[in-house]
Each structure stands twice: as C-alpha cells, then as structure tokens.
Amino acid sequence: METPQEAAATGGAGTGESYPSIGDWNSCAADPEYRAAVLDLLGALAYGELSAFERLAEDAKLAPTLEDKAALAGMAAAEFHHYRQLHDRLVEVGADPGAAMQPFAEPLDSFHRMTAPADWPESLVKAYVGDSIAADFYREVAVRLDDDTRELVLRVMADTGHAEFAVGKVRGAIEADPKIGGRLALWGRRLMGEALSQAQRVVAERDALSNLLIGGVEVRGFDLVEVGKMFNRITEAHTRRMAALGLAS
C-alpha cells in the first residue's frame, strides 16, 4: 500500500509533471479575461492561506502538549509565508490584494465554520487533508498558467508537506483507541464534501476564474469535462491518503 509520503512524492493526484508553456505573464495578461482569471486565482489562494493560518492557529489550542501545539503553530506560520508571497505578487502586478481576496472570504470562512474540529485528532486530520488537497489543487491549476504565475504557484506548493507530522500522530491515536477510527473516517469524508461544495460555489459565482478552469485559455483546450475529471483526481488522491492513514473513506 502506498504510504502518504509516497503519495505525496509521486504527486498526489498524479498529474502535471510536464508543463508546456503558454507564454509569460506579460504576453498572457494582455488578454483582460486571462488577467482577471489569474487575479481571481491568486486572490483565492491568498485568502485560502490566510484563513488556513487563522484556523491552524486556532486549532493549536486543542493540542495535548506544548510540542504538538508548536507543530501546528509551525504549519500556521508556513501558511502565512505562502500568503505573503501571493499577496506580494498581487501588488507586483498592480492589483489590490484586499479586493482580490474579498470574493473568496465568505466561501472559505464557511468551509472553516462548517469544519471546526471537535478535538485534537480531528484537527490533525483536517491539517493533513487540507494541506494535501491544497497541494493537489496547486499542482492541477499550475498546468494552465503562464510561466511566471506557475513558477509562483509551484514555489508556494513546494513548501507544503508540513502536515506529514500529523500522519504518525493520527495512526498513534487510532492504535491507542481503535474506535475513533470510524469517527475520523466520517470526518475525512465530511472535510472533502465541504471542500467540494465550496469549490462548486466558487466556480458558479466567479466567471473569470471558472473560465480559466473550463478553457477560457483556448490553447489548453480545457472544458467542463476536464474540471469534473480534476475534481475526481483530487477526490481519488484523498481516498488513497485516507486509506493509507488507516481510515476507510
């Protein structure tokens, strides 16, 4: 069976190892629709990192030991640094980061409100699942971006994986008390369900971003079927990770 580490090493959702260029930012951004789509994407990612920071810092309160608390705080600090990079890029291309993030505040806040962990094992599973889904999404979206934006997205993503420490902790918790496995499996499904539900809401509401995802950039030949496949690949990678964690999803 593939371990979570192996799943991460082989690329999670398993796509995007080669990246044919569609040009650099300056040439692509001449198309106002492309520019709007990327600003949407960077705004969504930036708010995602900022809200991940907030929730990990909040969930650190559930930690049973100071070392555990510090581990979750360290993940939170890493998310903040991702946020800074995305924020600085928005400023660099002349966008207002606050305005770019605002449309995604409510869907992401809703996600976190609906998935507040009840205890430490739930917060560990959430940290791990959230980190992994984010990495999968970054990898998927990277293939249809201009060279400069892609470089940024891959750089931010390369710095994920802080959640790996959670894997051992969750396994230990299940070994110590096998009956929490069922509850955590249910929790993993709920996290994925809420994430997909908010993602669909964003796709429905944000034309520019959706166009990027469903083929607004013609050279990529993307369409709705592809978006469906992307969600499937991310869900399948999640399922494999949950199984490797000892949780039927």
Added chain:
Amino acid sequence: METPQEAAATGGAGTGESYPSIGDWNSCAADPEYRAAVLDLLGALAYGELSAFERLAEDAKLAPTLEDKAALAGMAAAEFHHYRQLHDRLVEVGADPGAAMQPFAEPLDSFHRMTAPADWPESLVKAYVGDSIAADFYREVAVRLDDDTRELVLRVMADTGHAEFAVGKVRGAIEADPKIGGRLALWGRRLMGEALSQAQRVVAERDALSNLLIGGVEVRGFDLVEVGKMFNRITEAHTRRMAALGLAS
C-alpha cells in the same frame, strides 16, 4: 517629543549598549546554577513567544480589514520564528523544551487571559506594548548572559519591531474618535500592571531564574535593588511610548 520609532532606535529602556563578556556558554554552564537559570530564561522566552503567537493570531480576528488581519498574522508568524530559535537552542544544549517551558505556561496564560482585547484598537495597543516590553526585557537581560546565549537573545530581539505598524493605526483611531483615548490609556496601564504582576510571580517561584536576575552570577554584582531598577526602567520606557502615542499612562 520622542516618537515611538525613536524610542525604539535609541534603545527603549536605554541600557545595555555595551556588553562586557562573562565568558561563553561552555565555561558559564559548568556552574549548574547558571545553567539552570539560563534554561529557565530560554523556557520563559520560548513560551512567551509561543503564547504571543497564539494571542496575536486570535486577536487578528478583530481586524476590520483583510490587510489589518494580515498585518497581525505577520506579527504572529514572526513570534513563531522567535519561538523556533529558542526551542532549537534548548535542544542544542540538551534540554527538553517542553519541560523548560512548562513552569511559565500558567503565568503567561494568565497574563493573556486577563488582557484579552475587547476590540481592534485594544488589540493594536496590546501588540505594540507587548512587543516593546519584550524588546526592553531582552535588552536588559542580555547584559548578564554568556556570549552565546546573549547572541541568541539579541538576534531574536533584533527581529522585533513588527508592532510599529500599530502606532499609526492607534493614532488614526484616536483622531477619528478622541474619546477612545481615555479608555486606551487605561488599557495601557492595565497591560503594564498585569505584566509586572506576572513577572513578580515568576521571580517569586523560580529560584534559578531569580538568582540570575538578582546576582547569582557574581561577576555582574546584581542585586534586588537592580531588579527593582530594571522594572522601573521598563515601566518608564512604557510610559514614554504611551505618551508618544498620545495616551497619558
């Protein structure tokens, strides 16, 4: 009048510009009492940074805009990096960071519990005051440390000052609504009072650390009068900063 920036630049509490050496860590730590005192100090500073991270991340929720939220989150992330450096040093000298921090968890948690900001201006004043008092204390304590520990303490301290952004924000809030000035002045006094009260509790309970502060290291010729003077210098620096902020303290 000295601005807060000038107060910071001229050294806050205004001591410690020269540091006569008492030797390096290896020679000083041969004295078990000195070693215990420094482990106490590093444990206290480490937990202080970790709890500052937690509270700043919590207070970021009060921010009126995403940019403000991000500014406080950035301070929190900086505190986490200070924590990491102190934690890693504890490991390096063979101490258990959790055990070193534990005695200071309750006093620092009490401080934060007693000083939970009610709104955004209160959280800004707390961030600024907390950052400044920490820098003053680091600077004071540095003079009576071995070269290696002092280098660490000064390095961590050099990275403070993230709270300066709070100064302009607080001034703006008072200009927009002058009557909050009185409440914030009271708040500044309460922060300082609680900080001193918890510091005295620590001095009373931790023999090794207190010995360091009151002259356990004989070469420094430190005594209780000096500890009183140190608290006075920190209080006076606080008073100057509050006045520069437009808050009578």
